[in-house]
Amino acid sequence: MSDRMRSRSLRCRLLLTLISLALLTIGARAQTRNNSAAMLNVKGLHAPATIRRDERGIPHIEAGDDADLYFAQGYATAQDRLWEMDLLRRRARGELAEIFGRTVLDEDKLHRTYGFAALADALGTQSPPAARIVLEAYAAGVNAYIESLDAQTLPPEFQLLQYKPRPWRPADSIIIGKFFAEVLSTTWQTDLVRAALADLPPAKRAVLLAEYTPLDVLVVGDDKQANKASNSSGHSKRTAPQVAHTALSRAAQLALLGAAADMRATTDRSLTRVGLAAPTNEASNNWVVSGRRTASGKPLLANDPHLPALAPSIWYMTHLSAPGLNVAGVTAPGAPGIIIGHNEHVAWGMTNLGPDVQDLYRESFTGDAAHQTYLTPQGPQPVVVRHEEIKVRKSLTDAATETLPFDVQSTRHGPIILEQGGAHYALRWTALDPTALEFAAFYKLNRARNWTDFQTALSEYRGPTQNFVYADTEGHIGYYGAGVIPIRKTGDGSVPYDGAKDEGEWASFIPFAALPHVYDPPTGLIVTANQRVVGRSYPYFLTHLWAGPYRSRRIYELLQAKGNKLTAADFRAVQGDVYSIGGATFAHEAGTLLAVMLAAMNGAEVDAKLHMTAMALAGWDGRVNADSPVAPWAAEMRLAFQRRMVTALLGAERAGKFAWSNDAYIERLITERPADWLPQEFKTYNALMRACYEDARVALTKKIGADEAQWTWGRYAQVRMPHPLAAVPFVGQPFLIPPFPQNGSGASAGPTVNVGASVSMRFIADPADWDKTQHGIALGESGLPASPHWSDQLADWRAVTPRVFPFSKSAVVAATKTTLTLQPAR
Numbered sequence: 001m002s003d004r005m006r007s008r009s010l011r012c013r014l015l016l017t018l019i020s021l022a023l024l025t026i027g028a029r030a031q032t033r034n035n036s037a038a039m040l041n042v043k044g045l046h047a048p049a050t051i052r053r054d055e056r057g058i059p060h061i062e063a064g065d066d067a068d069l070y071f072a073q074g075y076a077t078a079q080d081r082l083w084e085m086d087l088l089r090r091r092a093r094g095e096l097a098e099i100f101g102r103t104v105l106d107e108d109k110l111h112r113t114y115g116f117a118a119l120a121d122a123l124g125t126q127s128p129p130a131a132r133i134v135l136e137a138y139a140a141g142v143n144a145y146i147e148s149l150d151a152q153t154l155p156p157e158f159q160l161l162q163y164k165p166r167p168w169r170p171a172d173s174i175i176i177g178k179f180f181a182e183v184l185s186t187t188w189q190t191d192l193v194r195a196a197l198a199d200l201p202p203a204k205r206a207v208l209l210a211e212y213t214p215l216d217v218l219v220v221g222d223d224k225q226a227n228k229a230s231n232s233s234g235h236s237k238r239t240a241p242q243v244a245h246t247a248l249s250r251a252a253q254l255a256l257l258g259a260a261a262d263m264r265a266t267t268d269r270s271l272t273r274v275g276l277a278a279p280t281n282e283a284s285n286n287w288v289v290s291g292r293r294t295a296s297g298k299p300l301l302a303n304d305p306h307l308p309a310l311a312p313s314i315w316y317m318t319h320l321s322a323p324g325l326n327v328a329g330v331t332a333p334g335a336p337g338i339i340i341g342h343n344e345h346v347a348w349g350m351t352n353l354g355p356d357v358q359d360l361y362r363e364s365f366t367g368d369a370a371h372q373t374y375l376t377p378q379g380p381q382p383v384v385v386r387h388e389e390i391k392v393r394k395s396l397t398d399a400a401t402e403t404l405p406f407d408v409q410s411t412r413h414g415p416i417i418l419e420q421g422g423a424h425y426a427l428r429w430t431a432l433d434p435t436a437l438e439f440a441a442f443y444k445l446n447r448a449r450n451w452t453d454f455q456t457a458l459s460e461y462r463g464p465t466q467n468f469v470y471a472d473t474e475g476h477i478g479y480y481g482a483g484v485i486p487i488r489k490t491g492d493g494s495v496p497y498d499g500a501k502d503e504g505e506w507a508s509f510i511p512f513a514a515l516p517h518v519y520d521p522p523t524g525l526i527v528t529a530n531q532r533v534v535g536r537s538y539p540y541f542l543t544h545l546w547a548g549p550y551r552s553r554r555i556y557e558l559l560q561a562k563g564n565k566l567t568a569a570d571f572r573a574v575q576g577d578v579y580s581i582g583g584a585t586f587a588h589e590a591g592t593l594l595a596v597m598l599a600a601m602n603g604a605e606v607d608a609k610l611h612m613t614a615m616a617l618a619g620w621d622g623r624v625n626a627d628s629p630v631a632p633w634a635a636e637m638r639l640a641f642q643r644r645m646v647t648a649l650l651g652a653e654r655a656g657k658f659a660w661s662n663d664a665y666i667e668r669l670i671t672e673r674p675a676d677w678l679p680q681e682f683k684t685y686n687a688l689m690r691a692c693y694e695d696a697r698v699a700l701t702k703k704i705g706a707d708e709a710q711w712t713w714g715r716y717a718q719v720r721m722p723h724p725l726a727a728v729p730f731v732g733q734p735f736l737i738p739p740f741p742q743n744g745s746g747a748s749a750g751p752t753v754n755v756g757a758s759v760s761m762r763f764i765a766d767p768a769d770w771d772k773t774q775h776g777i778a779l780g781e782s783g784l785p786a787s788p789h790w791s792d793q794l795a796d797w798r799a800v801t802p803r804v805f806p807f808s809k810s811a812v813v814a815a816t817k818t819t820l821t822l823q824p825a826r
Helices: 003-036 066-093 102-114 116-126 129-147 156-161 170-184 187-196 202-208 250-273 441-445 451-458 550-561 568-575 581-599 608-618 631-650 652-657 665-672 685-704 794-799 809-815
Strands: 039-042 049-053 059-062 285-289 300-304 316-322 325-331 340-343 346-352 358-363 384-395 398-411 414-420 423-429 466-472 477-482 486-488 506-509 517-519 525-528 761-765 774-777 818-824
Touching: 049 066, 059 066, 066 102, 066 116, 066 129, 066 156, 066 170, 066 316, 066 325, 066 818, 102 116, 102 250, 102 384, 102 398, 102 414, 116 170, 129 170, 129 441, 187 250, 187 358, 202 631, 202 665, 250 414, 250 652, 285 346, 285 466, 285 477, 285 550, 300 346, 300 466, 300 568, 316 774, 325 761, 325 774, 340 761, 346 451, 346 761, 358 414, 398 423, 441 451, 451 466, 451 477, 466 525, 477 525, 525 550, 550 568, 550 581, 568 761, 581 608, 581 631, 581 665, 581 685, 608 631, 608 685, 631 652, 631 665, 631 685, 774 794
Parallel strands: 039 818, 059 316
Antiparallel strands: 049 059, 049 818, 285 300, 285 525, 300 761, 316 325, 325 340, 340 346, 346 466, 358 423, 384 398, 398 414, 414 423, 466 477, 477 517, 486 506, 761 774
8 A cells, every 4th residue: 555545544534533523522512402401492291390410410300290200201311312222122123234234134133033013013002091101201202302403413323324213102112121021031042952952861961950059049938848739730830841852863952052052142242232242140139138137227228230231321310200209210211210229118129030931832834835834733723924124224334225025934822933954943932922011010110109019010010020129118128029920731841842732832820929029038138149039849930040149149148247237338348249159169179179189299390380370279269359360260260171071061062052051060060070070081180170271271371461470350351331333443432431350250250249341230229318329320321422421430330339319309409410491392
């Protein structure tokens, strides 16, 4: 390239960067212009509504009735997060290719297959009157803000991608609920994995896919005696995991594992596109303690959801006030009301319970392509075909689109989600129920005054099943595992059913009163962290796939150790805790094995680095701090051990496609060291661990570099908060959050309470004084990089110091930095 061409290229790059910066600045001005105005006339309001923003830009919204309140909430949220709202609805509707092109076409096809758009559109017209008022008012507020923008004041992403947002509809808020349902319901892919492992010896399969561990922290029931009661269908309500009736050939096993891996990859790409990643075993913590355990004599409640941090956050902080309502907390951009938070009487937090609410059915197709049918006990039935059209952008420099046809096939069980080797797998899922309105229950939940109101609200909850923890100003605490969980005619749905038969039909759902719950437990302590929350005495089947118990056990032990004078500061310390029970166990065992091997060398020349690593592992304190030089070793050796053990069990091909969210079997294997699990190429576990050490050294050198002085956890694990445009050359720079060292581990070094980059929000509710409630998100309220509220919460997030969230009228007024009054336009 000539000097002249290089100079021209440099000027072009500089020009693009300046253009993007200018667009970002204009977008920020568009936001602050309205925020700083004392009064604004807008169409759609009945009476004035006030939006006060505090030092973090959090809107405290006050209105005279519900309609005006939710109108103002929609307006304020759009001011901060309009492009994120559009991105979330596009993802759930399968409309990303219209703005990003063919690279996301598979993701659009997946969501067209689910059919979320049609479901949301139907629910938008069939919603109960109270829900419809909320949804329509919120949409009107969003649209009032959209109408105030022109081509120069649109958020920068719209300008860079050269398109305008269409009006917001009530169905767009509904579809945000489907997005959460997808993120938090992932069992159908594990059904394929179980089917592919049917040939394993039962004892080894039980270890690999273990459901119970000695560290489990139960909330309801116990393990003393399994309940063998029968339900109305005559079968045991709790069963051992199903096993496929016929062991598959090796080729079929690989095909199923590959299909599961491919679908996970598509889902992960789609989630990453909006800055998320599917949660596995680090998907949230919450706990609540009664007043007899606190310094104030009133309960304390904590919650930190682990949807990965992104730019901007998936959470949006809001305070809503109207006659009969005063509630504050977080919601999702596009969702009216508050999802996690408190009102004047009660507080609540949520973690994913993760029951099995997705079943696969292997359908037997017959007929020709033009007249396709499938077998049922009543005879062949026609396959239903839904015709979709997907708009696909031609290029990033050309906003023009082409339209591609896409057909979705469905049976009585649901859409065909997978075709593999001539087999058609249909998906039945509670989220695809035509009456499943995920967010409707929060209207009543936001207004609950006591435990009875709380239960009444949750009885209408149809979203992904959650562990709800509860506290109130009267001193009561509680727990409810709320959601819709099926009862099968036979079996438990943990492997695909034969769709031509009725054995896998959903006979009913667990009655709300029979869902796991507890009120004012004698211990005065409730902890959930996606672990197994019910004992074997609980009569209904929930799932066989729980997250490992390490986070819940650590939270429980820390709270017990701190005695009966717990404070919010103690809760913050627990939220920031980085001790890894699993990692410490593995490191100690690994170091001991290496030390024994070295001692047996009887004076032979010993590798000094190996000796030093063995001693460091054996003596490690288990804390996954950014400056820890041992944590990277523990992580990579644990991964190497897992890889070698699973490869020996499944073979290299199957092991390469195997994925399971509960890896507690690793610590069990290294602690018990069963002879029949030892890979054939090793005579002892000591030799195996030496090989894992060598594997880890190669991996660390490749990942961090040859300078071992730089081998710290902070170099090994970096926090990244992605924005969908941050990776775009030149124009993406302003959206980039530079990576920084992480404290805590999500999985690789063993889960810690503080899982690092996956912590999306922290909440500590104080019913003794709501003005002392602490709440914070990972980055900031604004989605505009030039805004002062783009990343002003990041320092608090890193330090695990969520700030006080003003709640009383006097506290809100004292904290107010700007006030915007929305006036009805004449």
